[in-house]
Amino acid sequence: MVVLRPAATPRSEAGETEEAVDWAAQVSSVAIVRLDAVGLVRSWNPGAERLKGYAAADIVGTSFSRFYRPDDRDRGWPERLLSTARDEGSVEDTGWRVRSDGSLFWAHVLITAVRDGEGVITGFVKIVRDLTDAKRLDDEKDDFLRAFAHDLISPITALRGYVDLLEDEVPAAQAGLVQHVSRVADHLIAMAGELAAHARGAPGDESAETDILPLVHEAAELVLPGDVNDRVRIRGAGRANLTTDRAMLRRAVANVIDNAAKYSEDVIVVTVAEQTDATVVTVADTGRGIDPADVPSIFEPYHRGRLSDPGDGGTGVGLASVRDLLHRLGGDASIASAPGVGTTVTLRLPPAG
Structure with missing residues (x-):
């Protein structure tokens, strides 16, 4: 929970209290608005005047709900945001807001509850950015x-x-x-x-009962059409049927096999296994491997490891795409690798029904 408390009042060397600087009054890039406990505007900085078009004299003392579209007010959206801020300390929201001339702007809003020393809510601070x-x-x-x-x-x-x-x-x-x-x-x-x-x-929802072993073979043929029988060994026990999106899973497996073929020259072993809590597909190569320092971030978009080479091709989005696809399928992807030893990518999917 975010709690805002007044800063200590600065004092001069002579011990006299100096007037606190109103930092919000110096900000014009974002709107900073203070509300009381029921949502009435109590302060209005230059950023709020620039963004929303109201002068402070026109808005202070009125409800902040006037910045919302009529249909948002009708469904009680402003009040719901304040209620969430009361319960959770703060709330974020993005949507259309209304300027003084009736025009709309796309706003990111952060509302934070302000409490006194005893924890009682005395109001809110509202920060608005124009996006x-x-x-x-x-x-x-x-x-x-x-x-x-x-x-x-x-x-x-x-x-x-x-x-x-x-x-x-x-x-x-x-x-x-x-x-x-x-x-x-x-x-x-x-x-x-x-x-x-x-x-x-x-x-x-394109989910359907899928036989994983033939799907893995299809994925390998997509990226190694004339070389699949020499480069890829597919192993698995049983049929490993499960309900999933065939096209998405085929894309994920093809991306992993393509990476293995790109960074190794020997046989790629793809194994399909049915476990109690998951259906698991592993793709293992004995190629260049990944530097240990790169493993934690290797699934990040556009990440290229220290051992990559400009001649490898690629853009660094393949593994990021793989993890995204697995998350959308209800599973996850992980990787284990050692330089000069090889890389194993593990795709875990929900268990077969």
Whole structure:
């Protein structure tokens, strides 16, 4: 719980009390507003005047709820924020707020309860930042993603149709290659569908009963199409069926195998095991390994380890994507590695039903 208490009043060398500096009155980049215990405005700094357009004389003594849209006031949102701040010490909120001229801005708000020496709430301090420009940029990115995802699906679907036509025409010697192109096209269609769902802000539930061993083989073929039988050994007992999103899990496994192939030259061993509390997929290589100092942060986006080389390619987002996908599937990813010995990535998924 955040508790704000008045600072000790400074004294001069002669022992006389000096007037406390009103630091909030010197801040113009953010709004700093003091409220009483029921939400009436008691102080108004220059940042609040600049951001919200009200002069102090027009706003002090009125309810802070006037900064909220009518529908937010109707559902009691301002009062709910104060209630949460009372119970938890502080509360954060992001949303549209209203300026004096009726225009809206996208605000990040922090409300902190202020208590006296006996712990009784005497009011609140409210800090408001204008994030309208960042909100506009995010909206533009979302609009681009929605349009891109929509436009991407059509050519990929057409490609899949052309592949279907080829399957009936190619000689038997090329049939395996066409089947591989078909699987890659299906993978791209699934990824495009996931992108479209994400852009809409409503990703659907694509979970289905999945046989993990064939899925691991599919993932290996995506990244090592002509080399999979020589480079990858897939081991596992039983069928390891579980309910999961096939496309997301295939992406995660493919990313890990791709990393193993990039940083090693020998056989990659992929093992599928059913445990009491999880279904576990491990991908082990005997390659370059990872410096111990890099292991704790290796799943962070854009992190490149000390042993990486510019010629390796990649952008440092593969493992970050793997962990994100596993979290979305209800599991987790971990890594163990030693320089010159190799790396093992472990993917833990909810247990098979």
